[in-house]
Amino acid sequence: MTSADHRATAQFAADAAAMRRALELADRGPADGVNPRVGCVIVSPNGEVLAEGWHRGAGTAHAEVDALSKLAPGAAAGTTAVVTLEPCNHTGRTGPCALALVEAGIARVVYAVGDPGVHSSGGAARLRASGVEVSGGVLADEVEALLEDWLFAARHRRPRVIVKWASTLDGRAAAADGTSRWITGAAARRDVHRRRAAADAIAVGTGTVLTDDPSLTARDDAGNLLEHQPVPIVFGRRPVPQGAALRSHPRTPLFFAGAELAGDLEELARRGIRSLFIEGGPTLASAFITAGLVDELLVYLAPAVLGGPMLALGDLGIPTIADALRFDFTAVERLGDDVLLVAHPTTRDERD
Known part of the structure; x- marks a missing residue:
């Protein structure tokens, strides 16, 4: 195995560990209502968890914004945001999370499952267009299980x-x-x-x-x-x-x-x-x-x-x-x- 392979394997393991923590956070949110349960962990370049957040229900801050709110201005620059669901790309009761991550200077976003919403999807594309590195599919099966009913309703x-x-x-x-x-x-x-x-x-x-x-x-x-x-x-x-x-x-x-x-x-x-x-x-x-x-x-x-x-x-x-x-x-x-x-x-x- 090359050194690049070792780095990729180590990175995936770190992403998976952070995603499991994001899943635990997501599970704290309300299981019913129009919004999904979402968790977010912000990780420094050296793997230190800097902030955590989760969505507490309609009208409250989304998980990404909740996590960012716990950091000092500029502290998120160059970090990785690990989120259970693709960051949203629309303005409802709150603004688009994809834009909030870009404006905070997040360098990399890892998510598990794409957002199937007609109005809220497209966050990954917006992030990439803004120069953010994006990886999807990490622990997708586990997040699919947590959000089974919400994802079904959103897709169908x-x-x-x-x-x-x-x-x-x-x-x-x-x-x-x-x-x-x-x-x-x-x-x-x-x-x-x-x-x-x-x-x-x-x-x-x-x-x-x-x-x-x-x-x-x-x-x-x-x-x-x-x-x-x-x-x-x-x-x-x-x-x-x-x-x-x-x-x-x-x-x-x-x-x-x-x-x-x-x-x-x-x-x-x-x-x-x-x-x-x-x-x-x-x-x-x-x-x-x-x-x-x-x-x-x-x-x-x-x-x-x-x-x-x-x-x-x-x-x-x-x-x-x-x-x-x-x-x-x-x-x-x-x-x-x-x-x-x-x-x-x-x-x-x-x-x-």
Whole structure:
């Protein structure tokens, strides 16, 4: 290995170490809202960490500016800024971070993932045009995992949609008399509440509201509210009673007619909703699946059979087996007596 190779290897190791610290800082920021969690570390030419920063939410200083604010004027000249996300290149509530780095005299910028925003991307190009050395892709997989929902919403202009149902082995979500509590056991229900708390929003149709009167909260085993609560959303045209349980939710409910699901999802993304947990019922789940707007299925299977008409899904308009919608199983988990199947849509290339 040449001396140049040794230097490159040492530089990558130093960049990766600083990026891991930036990731830790990013994780301090709010997990929901329209802005991503971003961390920044400013490093001297000899590898000393001079300043750190992270984004604390909409309207506050971005991570790069937060870090720069902790340095004396001129102290950032010739240094390296290590940032989890490509510095932004637009003026919103705050100015463009790419320009702030240039004006501070930063000589080199290292980032993990490119900014997919329509208005905010282009920071790397602006930096390079200003003579700043730029390197991307450092620990990209780890940052992608941290920002999974935000990146999905930014790239697709809609939230990531997770559809969940619980059913018997023969696909029934309820008995013939409509009863469905409880198909699955306590371990499966605990997992559902954990996943509810991890989502930005939870949705049902008006039929489920009128039939089951769900609270749409995330709770622990004792029935206490978990710290994070998803925004309750109802799709449908029928009025929701003023006394419905979801109207007492800690978060203000949102209501959509559901006639144009793609447009509704775009509106949710504009409101900062990056992940949507579809909880019920079969009409709503079927509508999202038919529209091709489902990114993950969570199917909780109980070791029971019921028979009868109460299927977990309704008619999807599929006339023949050749047209079946295909999914890939990405996880199988045992939860007490039940099984959770996690599946993602099979891409067209995979089908071919």
